[in-house]
Amino acid sequence: xxxxxxxxxxxxxxxxxxxxxxxxxxxxxxxxxxxxxxxxxxxxxxxxxxxxxxxxxxxxxxxxxxxxxxxxxxxxxxxxxxxxxxxxxxxxxxxxxxxxxxxxxxxxxxxxxxxxxxxxxxxxxxxxxxxxxxxxxxxxxxxxxxxxxxxxxxxxxxxxxxxxxxxxxxxxxxxxxxxxxxxxxxxxxxxxxxxxxxxxxxxxxxxxxxxxxxxxxxxxxxxxxxxxxxxxxxxxxxxxxxxxxxxxxxxxxxxxxxxxxxxxxxxxxxxxxxxxxxxxxxxxxxxxxxxxxxxxxxxxxxxxxxxxx
Amino acid sequence: xxxxxxxxxxxxxxxxxxxxxxxxxxxxxxxxxxxxxxxxxxxxxxxxxxxxxxxxxxxxxxxxxxxxxxxxxxxxxxxxxxxxxxxxxxxxxxxxxxxxxxxxxxxxxxxxxxxxxxxxxxxxxxxxxxxxxxxxxxxxxxxxxxxxxxxxxxxxxxxxxxxxxxxxxxxxxxxxxxxxxxxxxx
Numbered sequence: 001x002x003x004x005x006x007x008x009x010x011x012x013x014x015x016x017x018x019x020x021x022x023x024x025x026x027x028x029x030x031x032x033x034x035x036x037x038x039x040x041x042x043x044x045x046x047x048x049x050x051x052x053x054x055x056x057x058x059x060x061x062x063x064x065x066x067x068x069x070x071x072x073x074x075x076x077x078x079x080x081x082x083x084x085x086x087x088x089x090x091x092x093x094x095x096x097x098x099x100x101x102x103x104x105x106x107x108x109x110x111x112x113x114x115x116x117x118x119x120x121x122x123x124x125x126x127x128x129x130x131x132x133x134x135x136x137x138x139x140x141x142x143x144x145x146x147x148x149x150x151x152x153x154x155x156x157x158x159x160x161x162x163x164x165x166x167x168x169x170x171x172x173x174x175x176x177x178x179x180x181x182x183x184x185x186x187x188x189x190x191x192x193x194x195x196x197x198x199x200x201x202x203x204x205x206x207x208x209x210x211x212x213x214x215x216x217x218x219x220x221x222x223x224x225x226x227x228x229x230x231x232x233x234x235x236x237x238x239x240x241x242x243x244x245x246x247x248x249x250x251x252x253x254x255x256x257x258x259x260x261x262x263x264x265x266x267x268x269x270x271x272x273x274x275x276x277x278x279x280x281x282x283x284x285x286x287x288x289x290x291x292x293x294x295x296x297x298x299x300x301x302x303x304x305x306x307x308x309x
Numbered sequence: 310x311x312x313x314x315x316x317x318x319x320x321x322x323x324x325x326x327x328x329x330x331x332x333x334x335x336x337x338x339x340x341x342x343x344x345x346x347x348x349x350x351x352x353x354x355x356x357x358x359x360x361x362x363x364x365x366x367x368x369x370x371x372x373x374x375x376x377x378x379x380x381x382x383x384x385x386x387x388x389x390x391x392x393x394x395x396x397x398x399x400x401x402x403x404x405x406x407x408x409x410x411x412x413x414x415x416x417x418x419x420x421x422x423x424x425x426x427x428x429x430x431x432x433x434x435x436x437x438x439x440x441x442x443x444x445x446x447x448x449x450x451x452x453x454x455x456x457x458x459x460x461x462x463x464x465x466x467x468x469x470x471x472x473x474x475x476x477x478x479x480x481x482x483x484x485x486x487x488x489x490x491x492x493x494x495x
Contacts, residue, residue: 003394031379031395040431043382073382303382307392 006304010122010129013138014179022180025300026148032303033296035072046075049306052105054097055132056082056112061267061291062132062141066109069298075106075306097121106306110134113230128305136170136231141301142266143176145294147184149286150221152293153262158185163215165191165247166225166274169198170232173266174225178204191215192247195236196227212247213256221262224249224275240273250276254284262286312469312486318462319483321475324443327459328357331441332364334457339408342369344436346404348376350413350425351396356476357443358412374401378411383424404433410457414472416442419453444483446470 004024014022035043051070053063063079070077080100087096093112100108107128110118115135122129133139147157154160162181168174168190181188182205189207190197201208209215216222227243237243249263263275263285271277280287319327339345342365349358355377362375379396387393411425422440429438441457446464462485464470469486473479 003392005392007392028395031382031397034398035382038431039433043431044427045382045387303395304392307387 007307008128009305010118010131011140011301011305012119012122012129012131014140014143014176014183015138017140017180017183019183019185022144022147022183025144025297025304026151028300028304029148029293029296032299033293035299036292036295041072042074043072044074045303046070046073046306049073049075049106050104051075051077051107051109051302052100053077053079053109053132054100054111055080056087056110056117057133059111059132061294062111062139065291065294066130066132066141066298068295069302072295073299073302075302078105093117093121094124097125101125101127107302130301130305133172136172136175136228138176138179139172139266140176140180141294141298142173143180144301145290145297146173146177146223146264146266147180148297149264149290149293150186150262153286153289154220157181159187160220161187161189161218162221162223163189163191163219164223164225165212165249167196167227167236168192168201168225169196170228171225174223177223178206182206189215189219193237193243210246213253216253216257216261219257219261221264222249222254222257223264223266224269225266226268226270226274244273248272248274248276249279251278251282254279254282260284264290266290312488315468315485315487317482317484319444319460319481321481324459324481324483327443328360329364331457331459332361332368335361335410335439335441336365336369338439338456342371342373344407345373346376346402346407346409346435347373348378348400348409348411348425348429350411350421351377351379353414353472353474353477354412356474357414357441358410359476361410361412361441376400378425378428380421380424380428383428385420385424398428400432404429404435407435409435409438410441411438412441414443414474415470416440416445416453416455416458417448417470419449419451422453423451443472444470 055063067077109130109132111132112134115137117134118129118131151157164174178188191209191212265287347358349355358375362373366372377399379398381393381395439456442455443459445458445461467488469488471484473482475481
Protein backbone atom coordinates (compact mmCIF):
# COMPACT_ATOMS: atom_id res chain seq x y z
CA UNK A 1 0.00 0.00 0.00
CA UNK A 2 1.34 3.43 -0.86
CA UNK A 3 2.06 5.98 1.86
CA UNK A 4 -0.71 8.35 2.92
CA UNK A 5 0.27 11.94 3.72
CA UNK A 6 -1.33 13.04 7.00
CA UNK A 7 0.96 16.08 7.39
CA UNK A 8 -0.89 19.03 8.87
CA UNK A 9 -4.21 17.17 9.01
CA UNK A 10 -6.53 17.44 11.99
CA UNK A 11 -7.79 14.30 13.68
CA UNK A 12 -11.28 15.31 14.71
CA UNK A 13 -13.19 12.07 14.41
CA UNK A 14 -13.29 8.57 13.00
CA UNK A 15 -16.20 9.83 10.92
CA UNK A 16 -13.77 11.75 8.65
CA UNK A 17 -11.40 8.82 8.06
CA UNK A 18 -11.65 6.19 5.34
CA UNK A 19 -11.14 2.50 6.08
CA UNK A 20 -7.83 2.71 4.22
CA UNK A 21 -6.64 5.63 6.35
CA UNK A 22 -7.60 3.86 9.59
CA UNK A 23 -5.78 0.71 8.50
CA UNK A 24 -2.73 2.78 7.49
CA UNK A 25 -2.55 4.35 10.97
CA UNK A 26 -2.94 0.95 12.67
CA UNK A 27 -0.19 -0.57 10.52
CA UNK A 28 2.15 2.30 11.43
CA UNK A 29 1.96 1.53 15.17
CA UNK A 30 4.28 -1.49 15.83
CA UNK A 31 7.67 0.28 15.51
CA UNK A 32 6.42 2.91 17.96
CA UNK A 33 5.33 0.24 20.41
CA UNK A 34 8.83 -1.21 20.25
CA UNK A 35 10.33 2.13 21.33
CA UNK A 36 8.43 1.95 24.64
CA UNK A 37 9.94 -1.48 25.29
CA UNK A 38 13.52 -0.20 25.07
CA UNK A 39 15.66 0.74 28.00
CA UNK A 40 16.05 4.24 26.52
CA UNK A 41 12.43 4.98 25.60
CA UNK A 42 13.07 8.00 23.41
CA UNK A 43 13.80 8.85 19.79
CA UNK A 44 14.73 12.33 18.50
CA UNK A 45 12.08 12.52 15.76
CA UNK A 46 9.99 15.47 16.98
CA UNK A 47 12.79 17.47 18.58
CA UNK A 48 11.82 21.13 18.60
CA UNK A 49 8.09 20.49 18.17
CA UNK A 50 5.60 21.62 20.79
CA UNK A 51 2.52 19.62 21.71
CA UNK A 52 -0.10 21.38 23.83
CA UNK A 53 -2.64 19.35 25.74
CA UNK A 54 -5.65 21.59 26.29
CA UNK A 55 -8.03 19.75 28.57
CA UNK A 56 -11.31 21.34 29.61
CA UNK A 57 -12.47 18.09 31.19
CA UNK A 58 -10.71 15.89 33.73
CA UNK A 59 -8.51 13.14 32.34
CA UNK A 60 -5.67 11.02 33.63
CA UNK A 61 -5.19 8.33 31.03
CA UNK A 62 -5.61 10.26 27.80
CA UNK A 63 -3.68 13.34 28.87
CA UNK A 64 -0.80 11.31 30.32
CA UNK A 65 -0.81 9.06 27.28
CA UNK A 66 -0.46 12.03 24.89
CA UNK A 67 2.18 13.54 27.15
CA UNK A 68 4.25 10.36 27.21
CA UNK A 69 3.76 9.84 23.48
CA UNK A 70 5.04 13.33 22.71
CA UNK A 71 7.97 13.04 25.10
CA UNK A 72 9.07 9.65 23.73
CA UNK A 73 9.35 11.37 20.35
CA UNK A 74 11.33 14.25 21.97
CA UNK A 75 8.60 16.87 21.52
CA UNK A 76 8.03 19.45 24.25
CA UNK A 77 4.66 18.80 25.85
CA UNK A 78 2.72 21.40 27.78
CA UNK A 79 -0.40 20.53 29.74
CA UNK A 80 -3.15 23.04 30.35
CA UNK A 81 -6.18 22.10 32.36
CA UNK A 82 -9.23 24.22 32.80
CA UNK A 83 -8.76 24.83 36.52
CA UNK A 84 -5.46 26.62 35.94
CA UNK A 85 -6.29 28.36 32.67
CA UNK A 86 -7.60 31.81 31.90
CA UNK A 87 -10.87 30.25 30.83
CA UNK A 88 -11.84 30.52 34.47
CA UNK A 89 -11.17 34.28 34.12
CA UNK A 90 -13.65 34.62 31.29
CA UNK A 91 -11.48 34.15 28.21
CA UNK A 92 -13.22 32.66 25.18
CA UNK A 93 -12.20 29.34 23.73
CA UNK A 94 -11.00 30.94 20.55
CA UNK A 95 -8.82 33.45 22.36
CA UNK A 96 -7.25 30.75 24.51
CA UNK A 97 -6.44 28.67 21.44
CA UNK A 98 -5.13 31.59 19.41
CA UNK A 99 -2.88 32.63 22.26
CA UNK A 100 -1.43 29.14 22.41
CA UNK A 101 -1.00 29.25 18.65
CA UNK A 102 0.86 32.55 18.98
CA UNK A 103 3.38 30.69 21.14
CA UNK A 104 4.08 28.43 18.15
CA UNK A 105 2.33 25.29 19.27
CA UNK A 106 2.72 22.64 16.55
CA UNK A 107 -0.27 20.56 17.55
CA UNK A 108 -3.16 21.07 19.93
CA UNK A 109 -4.74 18.11 21.70
CA UNK A 110 -8.18 19.18 22.87
CA UNK A 111 -10.74 17.68 25.22
CA UNK A 112 -13.98 19.43 26.03
CA UNK A 113 -17.36 18.48 27.48
CA UNK A 114 -19.13 20.07 24.50
CA UNK A 115 -19.30 18.25 21.19
CA UNK A 116 -17.66 20.10 18.31
CA UNK A 117 -15.14 22.21 20.26
CA UNK A 118 -12.08 20.64 18.57
CA UNK A 119 -13.79 21.20 15.19
CA UNK A 120 -14.41 24.84 16.04
CA UNK A 121 -10.77 25.37 17.06
CA UNK A 122 -9.51 23.53 13.98
CA UNK A 123 -11.24 26.14 11.83
CA UNK A 124 -9.28 28.99 13.44
CA UNK A 125 -5.92 27.34 13.90
CA UNK A 126 -3.46 26.50 11.15
CA UNK A 127 -1.72 23.75 13.13
CA UNK A 128 -3.25 20.29 13.52
CA UNK A 129 -5.92 19.73 16.19
CA UNK A 130 -6.42 16.29 17.71
CA UNK A 131 -9.74 15.55 19.34
CA UNK A 132 -9.09 13.88 22.70
CA UNK A 133 -12.81 13.58 23.41
CA UNK A 134 -15.62 16.06 22.75
CA UNK A 135 -18.80 15.61 24.76
CA UNK A 136 -20.69 12.47 23.77
CA UNK A 137 -19.51 12.88 20.18
CA UNK A 138 -16.14 11.28 19.38
CA UNK A 139 -12.91 10.04 20.94
CA UNK A 140 -10.99 8.95 17.87
CA UNK A 141 -7.66 8.05 19.46
CA UNK A 142 -9.42 5.73 21.92
CA UNK A 143 -11.11 3.92 19.01
CA UNK A 144 -7.79 3.63 17.19
CA UNK A 145 -6.07 2.13 20.22
CA UNK A 146 -8.97 -0.26 20.76
CA UNK A 147 -8.81 -1.37 17.13
CA UNK A 148 -5.05 -1.74 17.33
CA UNK A 149 -5.44 -3.92 20.44
CA UNK A 150 -8.07 -6.05 18.69
CA UNK A 151 -5.89 -6.41 15.59
CA UNK A 152 -2.90 -7.36 17.72
CA UNK A 153 -4.84 -10.00 19.65
CA UNK A 154 -7.18 -11.35 16.95
CA UNK A 155 -4.82 -11.08 13.99
CA UNK A 156 -7.47 -9.54 11.76
CA UNK A 157 -10.42 -7.23 12.30
CA UNK A 158 -12.90 -7.96 9.50
CA UNK A 159 -15.47 -10.61 10.35
CA UNK A 160 -14.91 -10.52 14.11
CA UNK A 161 -17.71 -9.48 16.47
CA UNK A 162 -17.44 -6.93 19.27
CA UNK A 163 -20.08 -6.53 21.96
CA UNK A 164 -20.18 -3.07 23.53
CA UNK A 165 -22.06 -2.96 26.83
CA UNK A 166 -23.29 -0.10 28.96
CA UNK A 167 -24.02 3.56 28.55
CA UNK A 168 -23.92 3.63 24.74
CA UNK A 169 -25.88 6.86 24.24
CA UNK A 170 -23.57 9.02 26.34
CA UNK A 171 -20.34 7.37 25.25
CA UNK A 172 -18.04 8.99 22.70
CA UNK A 173 -15.84 5.90 23.00
CA UNK A 174 -18.73 3.72 21.85
CA UNK A 175 -19.56 6.07 19.01
CA UNK A 176 -16.02 6.32 17.64
CA UNK A 177 -15.56 2.58 18.02
CA UNK A 178 -18.81 1.74 16.25
CA UNK A 179 -17.85 3.98 13.33
CA UNK A 180 -14.35 2.55 13.09
CA UNK A 181 -15.35 -1.08 13.51
CA UNK A 182 -18.08 -0.88 10.89
CA UNK A 183 -15.70 0.82 8.44
CA UNK A 184 -13.23 -2.04 8.88
CA UNK A 185 -15.83 -4.75 8.38
CA UNK A 186 -16.35 -5.85 11.98
CA UNK A 187 -19.70 -6.88 13.39
CA UNK A 188 -20.84 -4.73 16.30
CA UNK A 189 -23.55 -5.46 18.84
CA UNK A 190 -24.45 -2.90 21.49
CA UNK A 191 -26.15 -3.86 24.73
CA UNK A 192 -27.61 -1.86 27.59
CA UNK A 193 -30.85 -0.70 29.13
CA UNK A 194 -33.16 0.80 26.50
CA UNK A 195 -32.72 4.20 28.12
CA UNK A 196 -29.01 4.04 27.34
CA UNK A 197 -29.30 2.99 23.72
CA UNK A 198 -29.65 5.93 21.33
CA UNK A 199 -32.66 6.08 19.05
CA UNK A 200 -31.89 5.09 15.47
CA UNK A 201 -28.59 3.41 16.38
CA UNK A 202 -29.40 0.59 13.92
CA UNK A 203 -28.63 3.05 11.12
CA UNK A 204 -24.96 2.70 12.05
CA UNK A 205 -25.20 -0.95 11.01
CA UNK A 206 -24.97 -2.32 14.53
CA UNK A 207 -27.13 -4.86 16.30
CA UNK A 208 -28.97 -3.73 19.38
CA UNK A 209 -30.07 -5.75 22.41
CA UNK A 210 -30.79 -5.56 26.12
CA UNK A 211 -30.04 -9.25 26.70
CA UNK A 212 -26.41 -9.39 27.79
CA UNK A 213 -26.44 -13.13 28.53
CA UNK A 214 -27.53 -14.00 24.99
CA UNK A 215 -25.35 -11.45 23.21
CA UNK A 216 -22.12 -12.43 24.94
CA UNK A 217 -22.15 -15.87 23.36
CA UNK A 218 -21.29 -14.62 19.87
CA UNK A 219 -18.65 -12.07 20.81
CA UNK A 220 -14.91 -12.21 20.11
CA UNK A 221 -14.44 -9.21 22.38
CA UNK A 222 -16.58 -7.56 25.05
CA UNK A 223 -16.07 -3.87 25.65
CA UNK A 224 -17.49 -2.64 28.95
CA UNK A 225 -18.34 1.05 29.46
CA UNK A 226 -18.92 2.97 32.64
CA UNK A 227 -22.09 4.91 33.32
CA UNK A 228 -21.42 8.54 32.34
CA UNK A 229 -23.06 10.01 35.40
CA UNK A 230 -21.65 13.48 34.67
CA UNK A 231 -23.58 13.57 31.39
CA UNK A 232 -26.94 12.44 32.78
CA UNK A 233 -29.34 14.88 34.37
CA UNK A 234 -31.96 12.23 34.92
CA UNK A 235 -32.13 8.73 36.32
CA UNK A 236 -31.93 6.13 33.55
CA UNK A 237 -32.31 3.00 35.65
CA UNK A 238 -33.94 2.15 38.97
CA UNK A 239 -30.80 1.53 41.02
CA UNK A 240 -27.11 0.72 40.70
CA UNK A 241 -27.52 -2.83 42.11
CA UNK A 242 -30.26 -3.49 39.58
CA UNK A 243 -28.07 -2.17 36.76
CA UNK A 244 -25.22 -4.39 37.88
CA UNK A 245 -27.51 -7.38 38.15
CA UNK A 246 -28.20 -7.17 34.42
CA UNK A 247 -25.16 -5.43 32.90
CA UNK A 248 -22.13 -6.18 35.05
CA UNK A 249 -19.58 -8.46 33.39
CA UNK A 250 -19.18 -11.11 36.07
CA UNK A 251 -17.09 -14.27 35.94
CA UNK A 252 -20.31 -16.24 35.69
CA UNK A 253 -21.44 -14.26 32.62
CA UNK A 254 -18.02 -14.48 31.05
CA UNK A 255 -18.27 -18.28 31.13
CA UNK A 256 -21.01 -18.08 28.51
CA UNK A 257 -18.62 -16.44 26.05
CA UNK A 258 -16.35 -18.19 23.54
CA UNK A 259 -13.01 -19.31 24.89
CA UNK A 260 -10.35 -16.72 24.12
CA UNK A 261 -12.82 -13.84 24.33
CA UNK A 262 -11.15 -10.48 25.02
CA UNK A 263 -12.37 -8.23 27.84
CA UNK A 264 -11.84 -4.51 27.19
CA UNK A 265 -12.57 -1.31 29.07
CA UNK A 266 -11.51 2.21 28.09
CA UNK A 267 -11.34 3.26 31.74
CA UNK A 268 -11.97 4.62 34.24
CA UNK A 269 -13.48 1.41 35.59
CA UNK A 270 -16.13 1.23 38.28
CA UNK A 271 -15.28 -2.14 39.73
CA UNK A 272 -18.36 -3.97 40.90
CA UNK A 273 -20.68 -1.78 38.81
CA UNK A 274 -20.06 -2.66 35.15
CA UNK A 275 -17.18 -5.08 35.64
CA UNK A 276 -16.37 -7.53 38.42
CA UNK A 277 -12.88 -7.13 39.91
CA UNK A 278 -11.89 -10.71 39.14
CA UNK A 279 -12.86 -10.19 35.48
CA UNK A 280 -11.00 -6.88 35.22
CA UNK A 281 -7.88 -8.64 36.51
CA UNK A 282 -8.59 -11.95 34.79
CA UNK A 283 -6.78 -13.78 32.00
CA UNK A 284 -9.19 -12.53 29.34
CA UNK A 285 -8.65 -8.89 30.28
CA UNK A 286 -6.61 -6.75 27.87
CA UNK A 287 -7.47 -3.54 29.71
CA UNK A 288 -3.88 -2.66 30.57
CA UNK A 289 -2.72 -3.68 27.09
CA UNK A 290 -5.14 -1.04 25.79
CA UNK A 291 -3.37 1.55 27.94
CA UNK A 292 0.08 0.45 26.72
CA UNK A 293 -1.08 0.50 23.12
CA UNK A 294 -2.60 3.94 23.62
CA UNK A 295 0.85 5.47 23.96
CA UNK A 296 2.11 3.72 20.80
CA UNK A 297 -0.96 4.71 18.77
CA UNK A 298 -0.61 8.35 19.84
CA UNK A 299 3.12 8.31 19.01
CA UNK A 300 2.29 7.03 15.53
CA UNK A 301 -0.35 9.76 15.11
CA UNK A 302 1.94 12.57 16.27
CA UNK A 303 4.58 11.29 13.86
CA UNK A 304 2.16 11.09 10.94
CA UNK A 305 0.70 14.55 11.64
CA UNK A 306 3.97 16.34 12.47
CA UNK A 307 6.79 14.20 11.14
CA UNK A 308 7.45 16.10 7.97
CA UNK A 309 6.20 19.54 8.87
CA UNK B 310 12.04 10.45 -16.22
CA UNK B 311 13.51 6.99 -16.93
CA UNK B 312 17.06 6.79 -15.64
CA UNK B 313 19.65 5.48 -18.08
CA UNK B 314 22.00 2.71 -16.90
CA UNK B 315 25.51 4.08 -17.32
CA UNK B 316 27.46 1.09 -16.12
CA UNK B 317 27.13 -2.12 -14.17
CA UNK B 318 29.88 -2.19 -11.57
CA UNK B 319 29.13 -5.45 -9.76
CA UNK B 320 27.36 -8.68 -10.67
CA UNK B 321 26.36 -11.58 -8.41
CA UNK B 322 29.83 -13.15 -8.49
CA UNK B 323 31.64 -9.90 -7.69
CA UNK B 324 29.19 -9.23 -4.86
CA UNK B 325 29.74 -12.68 -3.41
CA UNK B 326 33.55 -12.25 -3.60
CA UNK B 327 33.36 -8.80 -2.02
CA UNK B 328 31.24 -10.01 0.89
CA UNK B 329 33.47 -13.05 1.37
CA UNK B 330 36.51 -10.79 1.60
CA UNK B 331 34.74 -8.49 4.05
CA UNK B 332 33.88 -11.51 6.21
CA UNK B 333 37.57 -12.48 6.33
CA UNK B 334 38.56 -8.89 7.17
CA UNK B 335 36.00 -8.74 9.98
CA UNK B 336 37.37 -11.95 11.48
CA UNK B 337 40.95 -10.79 11.12
CA UNK B 338 40.36 -7.45 12.74
CA UNK B 339 38.23 -8.79 15.59
CA UNK B 340 40.32 -11.96 16.09
CA UNK B 341 37.38 -14.28 15.52
CA UNK B 342 33.61 -14.00 15.73
CA UNK B 343 33.07 -14.43 19.47
CA UNK B 344 31.77 -10.99 20.47
CA UNK B 345 30.43 -9.86 17.09
CA UNK B 346 26.93 -8.63 16.29
CA UNK B 347 25.88 -7.71 12.74
CA UNK B 348 23.26 -4.97 12.41
CA UNK B 349 21.83 -4.23 8.97
CA UNK B 350 20.35 -0.83 8.15
CA UNK B 351 16.90 -1.19 6.59
CA UNK B 352 16.17 -1.96 3.83
CA UNK B 353 19.07 -3.49 1.92
CA UNK B 354 21.59 -3.57 4.75
CA UNK B 355 19.58 -6.36 6.38
CA UNK B 356 19.96 -9.05 3.68
CA UNK B 357 23.60 -8.02 3.32
CA UNK B 358 24.13 -8.54 7.07
CA UNK B 359 22.50 -11.96 6.76
CA UNK B 360 24.81 -12.88 3.87
CA UNK B 361 27.83 -11.78 5.90
CA UNK B 362 26.55 -13.95 8.74
CA UNK B 363 26.45 -16.95 6.39
CA UNK B 364 30.02 -16.30 5.21
CA UNK B 365 31.24 -15.91 8.80
CA UNK B 366 29.56 -19.18 9.76
CA UNK B 367 31.16 -20.99 6.80
CA UNK B 368 34.63 -19.64 7.61
CA UNK B 369 34.53 -19.76 11.40
CA UNK B 370 31.75 -22.25 12.22
CA UNK B 371 30.13 -19.71 14.54
CA UNK B 372 26.75 -18.08 14.00
CA UNK B 373 26.85 -14.37 14.77
CA UNK B 374 23.60 -12.65 15.89
CA UNK B 375 22.03 -10.47 13.16
CA UNK B 376 19.84 -7.44 13.90
CA UNK B 377 17.99 -4.87 11.84
CA UNK B 378 17.78 -1.16 12.47
CA UNK B 379 15.33 1.34 10.99
CA UNK B 380 16.72 4.87 11.00
CA UNK B 381 13.63 6.76 9.84
CA UNK B 382 12.94 8.30 13.27
CA UNK B 383 16.57 9.46 13.54
CA UNK B 384 16.93 11.10 10.12
CA UNK B 385 17.91 14.77 9.78
CA UNK B 386 15.88 15.31 6.61
CA UNK B 387 12.34 14.68 7.87
CA UNK B 388 11.49 18.37 7.62
CA UNK B 389 9.67 19.25 4.43
CA UNK B 390 8.88 15.65 3.57
CA UNK B 391 5.87 13.56 4.37
CA UNK B 392 6.23 11.06 7.17
CA UNK B 393 7.90 8.01 5.71
CA UNK B 394 6.64 4.62 6.83
CA UNK B 395 8.63 3.40 9.83
CA UNK B 396 9.75 -0.21 9.90
CA UNK B 397 10.70 -2.36 12.83
CA UNK B 398 14.01 -2.31 14.63
CA UNK B 399 15.19 -5.61 16.02
CA UNK B 400 18.34 -5.80 18.10
CA UNK B 401 18.83 -9.49 18.95
CA UNK B 402 20.93 -9.19 22.11
CA UNK B 403 22.42 -6.74 24.58
CA UNK B 404 25.14 -4.71 22.88
CA UNK B 405 27.32 -4.09 25.94
CA UNK B 406 30.84 -5.44 25.40
CA UNK B 407 30.04 -6.41 21.80
CA UNK B 408 31.74 -5.41 18.59
CA UNK B 409 28.90 -4.23 16.37
CA UNK B 410 29.33 -4.24 12.62
CA UNK B 411 26.82 -1.91 10.97
CA UNK B 412 25.98 -3.05 7.44
CA UNK B 413 24.60 -0.90 4.63
CA UNK B 414 24.46 -1.12 0.86
CA UNK B 415 25.80 2.28 -0.23
CA UNK B 416 27.93 4.77 1.69
CA UNK B 417 27.32 8.25 0.26
CA UNK B 418 26.87 11.42 2.35
CA UNK B 419 27.29 9.57 5.66
CA UNK B 420 24.02 10.95 7.01
CA UNK B 421 22.31 7.57 7.20
CA UNK B 422 25.27 6.22 9.15
CA UNK B 423 25.11 9.19 11.55
CA UNK B 424 21.43 8.39 12.14
CA UNK B 425 22.21 4.68 12.55
CA UNK B 426 24.92 5.45 15.13
CA UNK B 427 22.47 7.51 17.16
CA UNK B 428 19.84 4.79 16.91
CA UNK B 429 22.29 2.07 17.88
CA UNK B 430 23.62 3.94 20.90
CA UNK B 431 20.06 4.13 22.26
CA UNK B 432 20.30 0.36 22.67
CA UNK B 433 23.40 0.34 24.79
CA UNK B 434 27.13 0.93 24.77
CA UNK B 435 28.93 -1.50 22.48
CA UNK B 436 32.69 -1.99 22.85
CA UNK B 437 33.07 -0.77 19.27
CA UNK B 438 31.00 0.01 16.20
CA UNK B 439 32.45 -0.76 12.78
CA UNK B 440 30.96 -0.08 9.38
CA UNK B 441 30.73 -2.45 6.43
CA UNK B 442 29.29 -1.29 3.08
CA UNK B 443 28.92 -3.01 -0.24
CA UNK B 444 29.69 0.17 -2.19
CA UNK B 445 31.43 3.41 -1.22
CA UNK B 446 30.55 6.06 -3.77
CA UNK B 447 32.25 9.03 -2.11
CA UNK B 448 30.86 12.58 -1.55
CA UNK B 449 30.82 12.48 2.26
CA UNK B 450 29.12 15.36 4.08
CA UNK B 451 30.11 14.15 7.55
CA UNK B 452 33.39 12.82 8.99
CA UNK B 453 32.45 9.16 8.58
CA UNK B 454 34.34 6.34 6.87
CA UNK B 455 33.80 2.63 6.32
CA UNK B 456 35.96 -0.07 7.91
CA UNK B 457 35.07 -2.64 5.26
CA UNK B 458 34.22 -1.81 1.64
CA UNK B 459 33.05 -4.25 -1.04
CA UNK B 460 33.93 -1.88 -3.86
CA UNK B 461 34.92 1.76 -4.16
CA UNK B 462 32.93 3.29 -6.99
CA UNK B 463 33.83 6.84 -8.07
CA UNK B 464 30.64 8.68 -9.02
CA UNK B 465 29.38 12.13 -9.88
CA UNK B 466 26.82 13.64 -7.52
CA UNK B 467 24.08 13.64 -10.13
CA UNK B 468 24.48 9.92 -10.68
CA UNK B 469 22.63 7.29 -8.68
CA UNK B 470 24.00 4.01 -7.42
CA UNK B 471 21.41 1.28 -7.54
CA UNK B 472 21.96 -1.88 -5.50
CA UNK B 473 19.75 -4.82 -6.36
CA UNK B 474 19.70 -7.85 -4.07
CA UNK B 475 18.04 -11.15 -4.93
CA UNK B 476 16.23 -11.24 -1.53
CA UNK B 477 14.50 -7.91 -2.27
CA UNK B 478 14.77 -7.31 -6.01
CA UNK B 479 15.05 -10.80 -7.51
CA UNK B 480 18.67 -10.45 -8.71
CA UNK B 481 22.09 -9.25 -7.61
CA UNK B 482 23.62 -6.22 -9.33
CA UNK B 483 25.15 -2.82 -8.64
CA UNK B 484 24.64 -0.26 -11.40
CA UNK B 485 25.29 3.44 -11.88
CA UNK B 486 22.31 5.37 -13.22
CA UNK B 487 22.56 8.66 -15.00
CA UNK B 488 20.29 11.12 -13.17
CA UNK B 489 19.42 14.70 -13.89
CA UNK B 490 22.09 17.00 -12.43
CA UNK B 491 20.74 18.46 -9.21
CA UNK B 492 18.58 15.48 -8.31
CA UNK B 493 21.26 13.58 -6.46
CA UNK B 494 20.08 11.47 -3.55
CA UNK B 495 21.42 8.69 -1.39
